[in-house]
Amino acid sequence: MINFEYARATDVADAIRQIAADPEAKFIAGGTNLIDLMKYDVERPLRLIDITHLPLKTVEETANGGVRIGALVPNSDLAYHPLIEKRYPLLSSAILAGASQQLRNMASTGGNLLQRTRCFYFYDVATPCNKREPGSGCSARDGINRINAILGTSEACIATHPSDMCVALAALEAKVHVAGPAGERTIAFADFHRLPGNTPEVDTNLKPNEIITAIELPAQGFAANYSYLKIRDRLSYAFALVSVAAALELEGNRITEARLALGGVAHKPWRNLEAELAMRGKPADAPAFAEAAAVLLRDAKGFAHNAFKIDLARRAIVRTLRQAANGTPQIQSSKKIR
Amino acid sequence: MATPPSRLRSRPETLSVPPAILVTLYVNGEQRKLAVSPWTTLLDALRDRLQLTGTKKGCDHGQCGACTVLIEGRRVNSCLTLAVMKDGAKVTTIEGLAIDGSLHPLQQAFIDHDAFQCGYCTPGQICSAAGLIAEGKARTADEIRELMSGNICRCGAYSNIVPAIQQAMGAMGPNHDQF
Numbered sequence: 001m002i003n004f005e006y007a008r009a010t011d012v013a014d015a016i017r018q019i020a021a022d023p024e025a026k027f028i029a030g031g032t033n034l035i036d037l038m039k040y041d042v043e044r045p046l047r048l049i050d051i052t053h054l055p056l057k058t059v060e061e062t063a064n065g066g067v068r069i070g071a072l073v074p075n076s077d078l079a080y081h082p083l084i085e086k087r088y089p090l091l092s093s094a095i096l097a098g099a100s101q102q103l104r105n106m107a108s109t110g111g112n113l114l115q116r117t118r119c120f121y122f123y124d125v126a127t128p129c130n131k132r133e134p135g136s137g138c139s140a141r142d143g144i145n146r147i148n149a150i151l152g153t154s155e156a157c158i159a160t161h162p163s164d165m166c167v168a169l170a171a172l173e174a175k176v177h178v179a180g181p182a183g184e185r186t187i188a189f190a191d192f193h194r195l196p197g198n199t200p201e202v203d204t205n206l207k208p209n210e211i212i213t214a215i216e217l218p219a220q221g222f223a224a225n226y227s228y229l230k231i232r233d234r235l236s237y238a239f240a241l242v243s244v245a246a247a248l249e250l251e252g253n254r255i256t257e258a259r260l261a262l263g264g265v266a267h268k269p270w271r272n273l274e275a276e277l278a279m280r281g282k283p284a285d286a287p288a289f290a291e292a293a294a295v296l297l298r299d300a301k302g303f304a305h306n307a308f309k310i311d312l313a314r315r316a317i318v319r320t321l322r323q324a325a326n327g328t329p330q331i332q333s334s335k336k337i338r
Numbered sequence: 339m340a341t342p343p344s345r346l347r348s349r350p351e352t353l354s355v356p357p358a359i360l361v362t363l364y365v366n367g368e369q370r371k372l373a374v375s376p377w378t379t380l381l382d383a384l385r386d387r388l389q390l391t392g393t394k395k396g397c398d399h400g401q402c403g404a405c406t407v408l409i410e411g412r413r414v415n416s417c418l419t420l421a422v423m424k425d426g427a428k429v430t431t432i433e434g435l436a437i438d439g440s441l442h443p444l445q446q447a448f449i450d451h452d453a454f455q456c457g458y459c460t461p462g463q464i465c466s467a468a469g470l471i472a473e474g475k476a477r478t479a480d481e482i483r484e485l486m487s488g489n490i491c492r493c494g495a496y497s498n499i500v501p502a503i504q505q506a507m508g509a510m511g512p513n514h515d516q517f
Contacts, residue, residue, distance in 0.1 A: 006359060006376035006422050028423070035379075035418045036399050048376065050423050076412075080475065100488020101473070102466065103400060105412045106419070236487035333484035 001038045005047040011054060012179050012213060018049045020181055020209050027051045027211060029072055029108040032099075033115040041125050042116075042132060056110075056213055059083060065219030068177075071110030071212045075165065076101060078109055088217055089329065090226040090247055094168035096332045097230040100237050110212035113166060113176065113192065116203065117159035117267075118239055120144060130156045131200040146305040147241065150313070151266040151297075157200030158303065161193055161268050162239050168228060170269035171245040171261040174217050180210035193268030200267070222247030222259065227323035229330045229337065230263070231316055236335075240264035242313045244320035248284060253325075255279045260292060260321070265300075265313060272296045284325035286318065293317040361425040365390065366434025374421045381405045381416035384431060392432035392461045396490075403489035406462040406469075407431050413469025415488075432461035435468065444468055444506040451502035455493035463489045467503045471510055479504070 007025075009015035019025055025047035028034055037043040056070035059081050067083055078084055079095035099107065121127045121139035128137035140148050140158050148158040169189050176187045193204050206212065230243040243263035249256045258279040262270040275296035282288035293314045300310045319337065323329055328338050358373035365388060372387050381398075384390045384407070396404030398417045405417040408430040435442035444464045447453070454460045466489045476482045479500050491499065 001377055004376055005357065006420075028420075031420065031423070032400060032415070032418050035420065039399060048420075052423060076473075100403065101470070101485050102403060102406055102413050102415045102488045103418075105469075106414050236484055333478070333481045335480070 001035075002041070002044050002046075004038075004045055006050065007047060008050045008053060012056075012211060015049060015051050015054060015211050016179060016181055016209065019211070022047050023208070025049050029111045030074070030103075030106040032103050032107045033111065037116060037123075040123055042123060051211070062216065067217045069109050069215045069217070071108060071214055073109045074105055075099070075107045075109065075112060076104035079104065087221040087223055088168075088172060089223055090221075090228055090245055091165070091168040091172060091217070093226075093228040093329060093332060094164045094243075094245060097228055097240075097243065098164035109165075109215055112163055113169075113212060113215075114204065114206070115162055118162045119148060119159040122159060131159055131196070131203075134199070134201045141303065144305060145303045147239065147264075148303060148306055149266045150300045150302050150306060150309045151262075151270050152195045152268070153266075153301065154196045154198065154200070156198055157196035157267065159196065159200065159267055160264055161203075161266070162264075163269070164228070164230060164240065164243060164263055166193070167243055167245045167261045167263035167269045169215065169217075170271050171247050171259040172217055172221070173259075174215050176206075176212060177214040177216060178206060178210045179213050180207055184213070186216075189269075190271060196267045203267075220249075222249065225250055225324045225327055227320045227329040228332075229316055229320040229323065230332075231312060242309055242316050244313075244316045246317075246320040246324040248279075248321070248324045250284055250325065253283050253285070255282055255284050255288065255325075258292070258321075260296065260317065262296070262313060262317070265309060270296075279321075284321075286322070289318040289321040290314075292321065359422050361422055363421070363424060364426075364428045366430060372421075376420065376422050378421045379417055380407070380409075380419040380421045380424060380429070383421040384416065384429070390431050390433050393465075394458055394461055396459070396462075401490070402459070402462075403466055404459050404462040406466045406489065408465055408469055411469070411472055413466050430465070430468075432465055435464065442468070443509040444471075444503070447502040447505040447509070448499070450505065451498045452495075453498040453502035454491070454495050459489060459491045459493075463491065463499060467499075467506065470503070471507050476507075 026045040028048045056072040058070045060068050079092045085092050121129045127139040149160045174189045176192050225248040228245050230240045232238040240263045245261045247259040258276045275292040279288045279292050363370050394404040396402035400415040400418045407416045476485045
């Protein structure tokens with residue numbers, strides 16, 4: 001870790017002023033990812049602006065029946081918040097599938113969105129990586145790519161976004177509230193993270209001089225029929241090889257609305273509206289689930305060590321949708337997949 | 339909108355003058371004032387500056403849990419915490435759990451159940467378990483295992499750690515918030 005200066009921001013306006021004044025600075029909240037990356041010399045900010053004193057720590061109901069989550073609410077507090085547990089259990093479950101309780105106690109809601117990939121080569125500063133050093137090449141394409149992406153990859157990058165929470169937020173169609181020198185704006189969750197293309201060094205559409213202030217959930221929470229299933233190389237405290245967030249609205253056994261998002265497979269939480277629409281109006285049963293999986297994975301492309309993810313994802317999608325339809329969501333402390 | 343990564347821009351390799359910042363920590367009930375560099379982790383401050391070496395440095399990357407301490411009663415990885423960001427905070431380490439020479443119920447339970455071999459992960463395991471019991475979210479053995487997964491034991495004493503925590507949980511009752 002290189003030496004750096006430390007500054008504290010007093011409110012959102014102050015934070016925006018300070019980041020605008022120093023392009024070498026970074027915001028720090030929970031620090032669970034940033035300090036880790038700084039210790040590996042992957043991130044080398046010359047100044048950290050501590051935003052933990054900003055008044056962004058509440059979870060409140062909105063006028064239109066949704067919930068607004070302050071960007072500094074810790075992941076654990078959010079997972080166990082009564083409003084979230086009751087109305088958005090998919091979000092609770094996804095958060096509890098990620099990291100450890102110590103890290104969830106530290107990590108902020110906004111920071112979860114901004115965490116960087118865990119691609120081995122992004123972390124290893126001795127190897128080329130287009131995300132870390134644009135133009136240097138991608139070591140993962142022909143390297144050990146078991147954990148890498150199968151959807152939306154580019155010649156330049158096959159990294160995945162590591163978050164579990166974000167997979168649920170994608171399925172729930174959250175909105176991201178941000179503030180910057182030009183004022184406030186709202187970004188639809190689907191537009192927040194980006195695909196790598198030729199600029200994999202840019203993870204999101206948040207501008208460098210902007211700050212996340214809140215995440216907003218719409219009223220519809222899919223509390224009756226949902227599941228978050230995470231498949232990984234060990235049973236807890238590991239990143240997803242494939243994870244699936246499924247949420248259904250049912251009339252009897254007929255699907256009236258379906259949401260499906262995948263983690264561990266792409267540079268962003270992966271949603272495919274065509275796959276969701278394919279289930280609408282159909283009986284909530286294996287044929288509809290298999291069709292949705294086929295549509296979602298139609299353009300999937302494996303590499304030397306991760307082609308297994310395509311079949312794994314297909315089965316995980318069907319299993320998770322069945323759990324959702326049956327009202328038997330995956331319990332994160334139970335390692336038996338129902 | 340692409341911003342070149344900072345390493346590609348011209349910049350000094352590092353800041354030459356470390357600006358020390360005065361912070362006050364309330365460690366195990368005692369007020370401790372110290373001047374720290376911005377990059378000093380809470381773990382290094384505890385071990386190297388306050389000589390509280392019970393908290394262990396394992397991976398130093400938040401993957402092993404050996405550095406677990408309680409801040410305001412919540413378990414965190416002290417290796418990923420900057421001391422300068424915790425000015426005014428109450429910190430509880432393994433040294434602060436025993437009261438008047440009597441072992442904390444978790445310390446006694448770890449002895450009773452032989453819940454360690456080399457002992458290196460044990461301070462982190464015990465602080466983490468204290469946080470777990472205070473959270474009140476774990477009831478079953480499965481729930482304890484899941485919510486303790488941030489603490490790695492390379493000796494593999496897990497099968498004794500779970501009953502030790504269950505014993506302490508029984509002795510302390512749920513939602514116990516006294517450390």
